[in-house]
């Protein structure tokens with residue numbers, strides 16, 4: 354989505370709605386250092402984080418320079434320069450099945466001060482974001498949620514789950530193949546050159562992952578604040594293939610008391626190849642003098658149990674809905690991915706906010722490529738007749754259900770069993786299951 358972030362105006366409807374309540378809805382200029390720092394203070398406060406240090410603010414200035422940052426200001430508050438509500442957003446890619454990416458609109462930093470809660474401020478901000486995303490040409494909006502009860506009302510729904518993979522170190526005897534390359538222990542900061550490219554390739558092969566933003570890897574690698582406790586604890590391994598090319602890396606820390614075995618924890622394992630993924634996992638679970646390995650935000654179909662002599666050494670804990678998606682343009686969202694099998698389906702989508710409302714014909718060829726067409730109201734009767742003659746079935750579903758089946762995270766039949774999708778022609782549900790299936794379970798391994 355080639356697009357100048359600054360070219361989008363402030364959403365006038367939200368500006369007027371909040372203005373009528375005496376509140377100012379403003380875009381924060383990234384060049385206004387004091388304004389951006391005040392916004393960061395409010396964002397950190399909203400998420401119950403500690404007050405940011407200068408090094409944190411420095412990092413945030415870099416991150417938010419690439420985003421659209423809005424604040425809501427109350428001129429009557431004791432500290433009127435601090436926003437009473439924050440939100441940020443940016444256009445970015447979301448990986449979809451088939452190794453491709455869809456133009457998406459990431460939303461983050463949604464906070465409203467406790468003094469201003471439940472007055473409709475978050476609603477006004479979210480509705481503005483959806484309108485801006487449509488104006489920018491995004492096929493969908495996406496976010497990660499602190500609470501699962503907030504965003505459904507705006508059409509968001511879980512689209513990729515993640516789990517903590519816990520390995521009992523003493524039972525974890527490797528039974529998988531040896532990787533042809535080699536794992537090296539390295540200084541995390543030495544990965545600065547190789548990491549972005551590896552991360553890009555790892556993201557591209559995993560539906561549900563979003564493009565990594567500038568600054569994220571610096572934080573992961575401890576570059577942002579090298580003397581902080583977290584950075585000093587961070588260790589790193591890199592996998593080089595048989596030609597000496599880096600293909601994956603992981604950063605981890607060992608949490609332990611003196612003279613006691615520790616627990617190895619990691620948040621970041623990026624592998625561009627299956628060899629790299631296996632070799633990194635193997636190195637992590639074979640570290641001595643630890644009792645347990647905990648990998649956070651891992652895939653729910655991590656192949657690890659299949660690589661061990663005792664698959665029960667692995668437990669999947671904290672299974673969470675992690676990526677939430679809100680389809681805005683079904684034609685673009687569906688058209689971006691590859692499908693499991695060919696077939697025709699008519700999707701009647703209900704969207705209370707209107708953006709994705711309509712009837713859509715999805716025609717998938719034998720190679721999995723999709724052609725998607727919005728059926729105009731005037732054509733509906735003709736389309737129904739054509740559907741009958743082709744014996745093509747269809748589904749009636751809400752925009753949330755469309756978001757949840759989009760990447761293959763949940764089957765249409767499961768949502769039908771929950772009473773959330775209805776079949777309009779016999780066999781359509783079963784066909785939808787096969788069409789929407791993804792060969793790799795969608796996963797999102799970062800918060801944003």
Ligand SMILES: CC(C)(COP(=O)(O)OP(=O)(O)OC[C@H]1O[C@@H](n2cnc3c(N)ncnc32)[C@H](O)[C@@H]1OP(=O)(O)O)[C@@H](O)C(=O)NCCC(=O)NCCS
Pocket residue numbers: 399400462463464465466469470471472473474475476477497498499500502503506
């Ligand atoms: C979540 C948060 C932003 C909501 O802000 P708010 O201005 O109070 O929300 P609104 O008044 O606009 O509420 C909009 C709707 O969401 C509902 N809602 C808001 N917060 C909710 C919550 N935490 N759980 C369930 N429903 C919630 C409201 O009841 C309202 O429902 P309705 O309009 O359908 O009747 C605010 O509580 C907050 O800052 N929380 C802490 C930080 C956080 O968790 N942010 C979310 C980041 S993903």
